[in-house]
Amino acid sequence: MSSLGDVILASSFPLALKDVVPDASITFLTKDAFTSVFENNPAVDELVSFSRRGNALSDIFSAARELRSKRFDLVFDLQRNPRSRLLCLLARPRACARAEGDGLSRHAMVRFKNFRPRRVRHSVERFLSAAQKPFGPVPALRPRMFLDEEEKDSAWAFVRFSRGRGGRPIVGICPGARWQTKMWGTERMSLLVEKLNGEGIDVCVLGGKADEAAIEEVKGRCGELEGVRFHSGDLRSLATLMSRCDCVVSNDSGLMHMAHAVGTPVVAIFGSTIPEFGFYPPDSRSVVISKSFHCKPCDVHGRKDCKEGDMRCMESIDVSNVYDEVQRVLEGRKKTRSGAGSRLELPRFVLGDGEPSSGGREWSLPETGTVAVRVPNWVGDAVMAHPSLAALRQCAAGLKIIAVTHERVANLLEDGRLADALVRVHSGGIVGLLKTALTLRKRNCTVGVAMPDSFSSALMLWLGAVRKVVGFRGELRAGMLAVSLRRDRWSHLCEQYAQLLPRGCTPGPKPTLIASPVELGCAWTLLEDAGVSEASVPVLLAPGATYGETKRWSEQNYVRLVKLLTERAGLQVVLLGSQAEKELCGRITAESNGSVADLSGRTSLRELAALASLAGLFVGNDSGAVHVAAATGCPVVVIFGSSDPSWTTPRGGEVRVLYKKVSCSPCFRKECPYDLQCLRQIEVEEVFQAAMEVRRGDRG
Numbered sequence: 001m002s003s004l005g006d007v008i009l010a011s012s013f014p015l016a017l018k019d020v021v022p023d024a025s026i027t028f029l030t031k032d033a034f035t036s037v038f039e040n041n042p043a044v045d046e047l048v049s050f051s052r053r054g055n056a057l058s059d060i061f062s063a064a065r066e067l068r069s070k071r072f073d074l075v076f077d078l079q080r081n082p083r084s085r086l087l088c089l090l091a092r093p094r095a096c097a098r099a100e101g102d103g104l105s106r107h108a109m110v111r112f113k114n115f116r117p118r119r120v121r122h123s124v125e126r127f128l129s130a131a132q133k134p135f136g137p138v139p140a141l142r143p144r145m146f147l148d149e150e151e152k153d154s155a156w157a158f159v160r161f162s163r164g165r166g167g168r169p170i171v172g173i174c175p176g177a178r179w180q181t182k183m184w185g186t187e188r189m190s191l192l193v194e195k196l197n198g199e200g201i202d203v204c205v206l207g208g209k210a211d212e213a214a215i216e217e218v219k220g221r222c223g224e225l226e227g228v229r230f231h232s233g234d235l236r237s238l239a240t241l242m243s244r245c246d247c248v249v250s251n252d253s254g255l256m257h258m259a260h261a262v263g264t265p266v267v268a269i270f271g272s273t274i275p276e277f278g279f280y281p282p283d284s285r286s287v288v289i290s291k292s293f294h295c296k297p298c299d300v301h302g303r304k305d306c307k308e309g310d311m312r313c314m315e316s317i318d319v320s321n322v323y324d325e326v327q328r329v330l331e332g333r334k335k336t337r338s339g340a341g342s343r344l345e346l347p348r349f350v351l352g353d354g355e356p357s358s359g360g361r362e363w364s365l366p367e368t369g370t371v372a373v374r375v376p377n378w379v380g381d382a383v384m385a386h387p388s389l390a391a392l393r394q395c396a397a398g399l400k401i402i403a404v405t406h407e408r409v410a411n412l413l414e415d416g417r418l419a420d421a422l423v424r425v426h427s428g429g430i431v432g433l434l435k436t437a438l439t440l441r442k443r444n445c446t447v448g449v450a451m452p453d454s455f456s457s458a459l460m461l462w463l464g465a466v467r468k469v470v471g472f473r474g475e476l477r478a479g480m481l482a483v484s485l486r487r488d489r490w491s492h493l494c495e496q497y498a499q500l501l502p503r504g505c506t507p508g509p510k511p512t513l514i515a516s517p518v519e520l521g522c523a524w525t526l527l528e529d530a531g532v533s534e535a536s537v538p539v540l541l542a543p544g545a546t547y548g549e550t551k552r553w554s555e556q557n558y559v560r561l562v563k564l565l566t567e568r569a570g571l572q573v574v575l576l577g578s579q580a581e582k583e584l585c586g587r588i589t590a591e592s593n594g595s596v597a598d599l600s601g602r603t604s605l606r607e608l609a610a611l612a613s614l615a616g617l618f619v620g621n622d623s624g625a626v627h628v629a630a631a632t633g634c635p636v637v638v639i640f641g642s643s644d645p646s647w648t649t650p651r652g653g654e655v656r657v658l659y660k661k662v663s664c665s666p667c668f669r670k671e672c673p674y675d676l677q678c679l680r681q682i683e684v685e686e687v688f689q690a691a692m693e694v695r696r697g698d699r700g
Contacts, residue, residue: 003178003301004235004254005279007034008261009123009143010078014043016138016663017076017131027070029063029087036235037261040146056083064090076130099130106277106300113294114473116276116489119668123278124344128663137662137677140344142282145239145261155240168202168227169330172241172248172264174255175218176211179302181272182251184314184322186214190221191319192249193228196326202227204245206238206255247329249322252302256281263340265333267325268347271314272298272306275349275490283340285332286347287325291316292486325350343661346646349490362503363470363483365396369446372423372466374457375405375413378546379605379624380648381493382409383631385451386511388497389418392449395505402443404436404460411605412628415516425460433460440464449500450477453487470500493647510651513631515610523610527574530597536572537698539565539691540611540629541596542620543588544581548670550642551621553679553687555588560684561619561691562592569692574615575600576608576625617695619687626650635694637687641679642667656690658682 007030014026027046028038038044050063060083067075068091075093077084080101088096105117124143131138175189193203205228207215212232219230231241238255239262242248248259249267257279259266265285273279274297280288296313298306306312365371373389376382382405393401403419407427413419423439426432433456440448441464448466450457455475462469462480469480472487485499498507515523532538543558545551565571575585577600585600603611608625609632612618618629619637622645630636630652638650640659644666649657660681664674 002031004034004037005257006079006123007031007037008145008254008257009279010127011037011041011143011145011261012124012141013076013078013127013131014038014041015144016128016141017135018043019141020131020135020138027072029067034235037145039236040148041144042146060086061090063087067091074134078127078130095134097130097133099127102126102278103300109274109276110297110300113296114486116486119666120276120489121278122280122282122344124282125663126278132663132674136674137664139681140661140663140665141342142340142344143257143261145258147236147240147243147262151236151240152243154237155244168200169246170202170204170244171196171326171330172245172250172259173203173205173218174207174211174248174250174253174259175205175214176207176255177251177253177302178210179272179299180304181298181306181311181313182253182270182302183214184251184269184271184317185311186217186221188314188317188319188322189214189249190218192322193218193222194225195319195323197225197227201326201330203229204241205230206241206248207232208235208238208255209233246333247326249326252279260286260340265329265340266347267322267329269314269317269322271311272296272302273300281347282344283347284345285329285340287329287350288347289317289322289325289350292351292353321350346490346644349488351488351490363468365399365502365505366446368398370400370402370443371396372402372404372440372443372445372448372461372464373419374448374450374452374461375403375409376452377406377409377425379409379412380622380627380650381452382412383511383513383624383627384493384648384651385497386412386418386513386631387494387507387509388451388501389413390512391498391501391505391507393418395502399446402440402445404440409605412513414606434463436460437463440466450481451497451500453477472500489647491647492649492651494651511627511631512652513609513628515606515613515632519606519610520613523607523614526599526602526607526611527597527614530574530599532572532574532597537616537696538572538574538597538614539617539619539695540574540576540615540634542576542618542623542625542629544577544584544600544625545621545623546578546580547623550667550669550672550676550679551623552641553621553639553682554676555584557682557684557687558588559591561687562588562596564684564688565691566592566595568688571616573597574611576603576611577601616697617691619691622648630655635696637690637694639679639682639687641676642669642672654694656694658687658690 025045028044029048032049035049072093075096077088077098108115177183242259243262250256252270256268260281266281267287270290275288401419402421403413404423406425426435445466448461448469450471453472458477458480468482470483471481473484573596575598577585579601582601585598589598612629612632612634618634620626622640626638627650630650633653635654637656645657645659662678
């Protein structure tokens with residue numbers, strides 16, 4: 001691998017491989033300049049360095065001879081370029097497995113600026129795909145650099161420098177980058193250093209030997225400031241100093257990945273590249289700042305100069321914006337003091353348009369008329385659309401709102417709080433779509449909002465003679481949309497739906513479902529009929545998931561969980577599910593020797609919400625039921641499998657997410673070719689402990 005960033009990201013590979021094959025002897029081949037990245041790595045048994053002495057073919061044959069002498073059973077090719085392929089061929093292993101490539105997708109994003117893949121795969125996940133071929137899914141572990149005690153002690157002078165000055169936080173600043181279009185600029189970095197220092201934050205400006213010019217320029221601009229230090233050195237010394245920082249500000253460079261590898265959160269600034277390439281820091285405490293322009297991305301790796309000549313992708317990122325994000329990271333560390341997770345996570349993305357959109361991203365509501373909103377078909381998605389529907393209802397006080405909804409979610413909107421009328425989508429494919437469009441034509445709708453990004457949702461509103469259709473671009477819908485918006489797929493689904501709202505319409509952060517007194521009375525009658533005592537606060541379990549097996553924790557796990565909840569915790573448990581899940585709940589009830597109450601197939605969505613309002617806890621798979629429960633304020637433990645909690649975590653009350661990311665996660669498949677490893681790794685005891693921690697002892 002030719003870049004420091006790729007090598008650091010690849011450090012997760014031997015760790016994940018050792019987790020799956022603990023007895024394997026692992027040898028890692030890398031360039032001389034990067035061998036220090038793998039020092040002290042417990043998963044690497046031997047390091048082989050690849051020397052560059054001028055003659056490329058001679059270097060390859062020399063390395064191949066050494067590899068061939070070791071008689072490997074299996075070789076993994078993470079780089080997939082002609083040189084690595086030739087090395088694999090000459091090494092003569094018994095078998096070879098290559099990582100999957102994303103090069104075509106990245107080049108498509110450069111060529112067609114508006115193209116974005118539906119699933120963004122991090123480079124670590126791409127590397128791990130090589131191990132997945134012979135061994136199945138492996139844990140999606142984060143990159144790591146391991147420091148020994150001597151190295152940690154060597155940073156003591158640096159730590160004492162700030163800790164002895166009243167415990168001031170330390171922020172690392174990395175002004176350099178390999179490519180000019182990836183550099184935020186030494187002037188802005190200098191202003192950030194001065195602003196941080198003026199607010200009582202100590203700063204260490206860091207870089208490698210290649211960054212010395214940038215460091216000197218920052219030093220010249222800042223002058224002599226108390227609490228500011230400058231350091232350029234080798235990789236290990238930089239890693240040691242970064243490990244002592246509370247936050248690191250970096251361009252999209254190898255040092256950004258190094259900071260994450262030693263467990264320090266990063267504020268990453270992206271210029272000519274985009275996070276969709278898969279090179280962002282995979283840490284939920286970190287932040288990625290990026291602005292969109294018509295010319296971005298201009299290259300997969302970066303350029304020496306800007307095609308437009310003005311570096312607008314970097315110029316548009318203000319010093320105050322970066323400073324605010326640093327403060328948020330420091331506040332987050334102060335509150336939790338938690339370290340980096342062991343597996344890959346999504347950072348927080350601060351994205352924005354750097355220039356006005358020619359398509360008119362913002363739109364306004366008319367003063368009079370009717371607004372048709374095509375509501376998502378899935379229950380969970382419909383619940384996550386509630387904050388946007390509530391905000392639209394408030395902004396459109398003088399307008400009539402019609403919710404165009406699938407029958408399965410219509411019950412959620414029947415109370416009339418969010419819509420004046422419902423138009424149920426007819427089933428039957430294209431015929432049903434035409435019938436629904438004819439119904440809409442009779443309503444004379446002024447504006448239509450297509451919340452799903454499917455072709456059919458926009459076509460339905462367009463055929464329904466809606467004068468202005470608003471929706472996300474893509475799916476060949478451009479000709480039907482009067483206002484076409486780019487979807488920010490990095491954000492939670494609640495925020496994605498909020499992007500469709502008109503100017504000045506701001507939704508709340510979470511959905512809210514309120515059961516009426518009549519609904520609460522009916523719910524309590526259901527509990528009494530099921531044998532739940534009046535004094536108890538029941539635990540609700542939803543073991544099903546409409547989507548398929550890849551979202552369902554195993555039946556036997558739920559049986560064991562019921563046993564722990566009833567026998568160890570002494571709680572009353574109630575099973576819930578749709579009519580299709582009645583058989584599943586019946587088997588769990590039978591295997592639990594009748595110690596649970598079974599209400600599957602007997603509740604509507606609003607009755608489910610009322611039951612959750614009376615419960616002390618809700619445990620379920622990633623399904624619509626847990627979203628309904630969370631929206632009532634009931635504490636929820638949700639088990640994720642093939643989907644991604646960063647997009648669809650339930651919001652409402654206290655929510656505990658259990659998710660074991662493996663190399664193929666998230667796949668969004670309905671059937672798993674790898675024996676459901678993402679769900680199998682979630683232990684019953686782990687779910688029970690989470691349930692006991694979030695459970696409330698009285699009714700909501």
